[in-house]
Amino acid sequence: MSMQYAPFLDAIPQDLVSASDYSRYAKEHLPQTIYEYVVGGGADEITLNRNRQKLDDILISPSLLQDCTNGGTNTVCMDEKFRHPILLAPVAFQQLAHPDGEIATAQAADLLETGMIVSTLSTKPLEDIAENLTQPKWFQLYFQQSHEFTLSLVRRAEKAGYTKLVVTVDAPLHGIRNRAQRAGFVLPEDISAANLKDRPPLPRQSFDASQSIVFQGMMSEVPTWDDIAWLRTQTTLPIILKGVLSVADALKAKQLGVAGVVVSNHGGRTLDCLPTSIEMLPLIRQAVGPEYPLIFDSGIERGTDVFKALALGANLVCLGRPQFYALAVAGALGVAHLLRILREELEVTMSLAGTPTIKDISSDSLI
Numbered sequence: 398m399s400m401q402y403a404p405f406l407d408a409i410p411q412d413l414v415s416a417s418d419y420s421r422y423a424k425e426h427l428p429q430t431i432y433e434y435v436v437g438g439g440a441d442e443i444t445l446n447r448n449r450q451k452l453d454d455i456l457i458s459p460s461l462l463q464d465c466t467n468g469g470t471n472t473v474c475m476d477e478k479f480r481h482p483i484l485l486a487p488v489a490f491q492q493l494a495h496p497d498g499e500i501a502t503a504q505a506a507d508l509l510e511t512g513m514i515v516s517t518l519s520t521k522p523l524e525d526i527a528e529n530l531t532q533p534k535w536f537q538l539y540f541q542q543s544h545e546f547t548l549s550l551v552r553r554a555e556k557a558g559y560t561k562l563v564v565t566v567d568a569p570l571h572g573i574r575n576r577a578q579r580a581g582f583v584l585p586e587d588i589s590a591a592n593l594k595d596r597p598p599l600p601r602q603s604f605d606a607s608q609s610i611v612f613q614g615m616m617s618e619v620p621t622w623d624d625i626a627w628l629r630t631q632t633t634l635p636i637i638l639k640g641v642l643s644v645a646d647a648l649k650a651k652q653l654g655v656a657g658v659v660v661s662n663h664g665g666r667t668l669d670c671l672p673t674s675i676e677m678l679p680l681i682r683q684a685v686g687p688e689y690p691l692i693f694d695s696g697i698e699r700g701t702d703v704f705k706a707l708a709l710g711a712n713l714v715c716l717g718r719p720q721f722y723a724l725a726v727a728g729a730l731g732v733a734h735l736l737r738i739l740r741e742e743l744e745v746t747m748s749l750a751g752t753p754t755i756k757d758i759s760s761d762s763l764i
């Protein structure tokens with residue numbers, strides 16, 4: 398254990414030793430409405446529950462008596478160096494968890510040499526978050542109602558030193574969030590999207606009886622493949638599409654010059670009954686070939702989960718809810734502790750599986 402973390406340890410309760418422990422503790426630290434909003438998934442949570450089941454169903458095949466003394470978790474993806482392949486997924490409105498919000502998360506990411514994807518819907522300005530990050534920093538972009546305003550966010554991200562644009566395409570509208578509805582979750586008035594402060598007011602829409610508030614309303618403003626092609630012409634930042642869950646969409650992204658995709662079901666929070674990312678990952682890897690960058694999320698809670706995703710073709714993985722829970726429980730310290738837990742769990746898994754480097758992890762590492 399590195400000495401630089403030693404002062405932290407006294408402040409952490411003794412029985413807080415895994416990512417799921419943070420989930421347990423977060424329940425006590427958060428108002429119930431916020432906890433339910435974060436923990437929940439879409440509708441009947443079939444996809445949410447399946448995310449865990451399908452990861453749990455995969456077993457690791459150990460290769461014994463390997464020399465691991467030169468091992469390490471370092472990896473390179475899209476020309477960026479990562480100390481380990483675990484990134485922080487974009488998670489909106491982090492001041493719901495802690496007054497320091499995304500700044501605390503960024504400080505923890507930096508300390509634990511972890512890449513961070515900053516949400517369009519952050520409660521701190523993207524520039525302020527960037528100032529705290531020397532590790533790979535990517536900006537997650539939600540398309541806005543006008544190309545002009547979307548572009549203003551891209552320019553700000555470029556100026557602030559973000560190196561990739563992660564365009565989320567699986568959540569043009571919320572899924573059916575019954576759990577959050579039942580809990581009565583509404584965004585508190587003092588919490589808002591700092592990056593969207595200057596967003597022009599949305600035009601008032603009215604619908605006649607033949608029209609749908611979903612199709613003619615919400616969906617009229619969301620991007621299509623043409624908008625992704627347009628965005629490519631507007632920026633030199635590599636574009637990553639987040640939320641890809643089919644072979645066809647992954648291939649289309651690759652053909653369009655998209656730099657990589659995040660295989661994700663948004664943590665089971667959008668459409669219920671989607672497949673899990675871990676089911677689709679090997680199929681997508683096979684279709685796009687060995688070199689195309691694939692990032693994985695939805696369900697990661699353990700170093701063994703990270704290992705399984707890498708074995709099935711991911712280059713990097715992202716953590717969603719666990720970072721929010723850790724932030725709620727202990728701010729920057731909690732997120733740093735969580736990242737250390739996962740990094741060490743990955744190291745232990747790699748050592749016991751006999752795969753000392755990230756490159757050694759393959760489908761042969763699984764049963």
Ligand SMILES: Cc1cc2nc3c(=O)[nH]c(=O)nc-3n(C[C@H](O)[C@H](O)[C@H](O)COP(=O)(O)O)c2cc1C
Nearest residue numbers: 486487488489516565663664694695696716717718
């Ligand atoms: C509270 C919350 C807020 C989120 N906000 C965003 C967001 O702003 N942008 C985005 O692309 N994904 C968002 N996500 C999805 C995460 O980036 C990620 O895909 C998902 O949480 C991964 O699943 P996991 O929670 O099981 O790790 C959010 C997820 C949660 C739980």
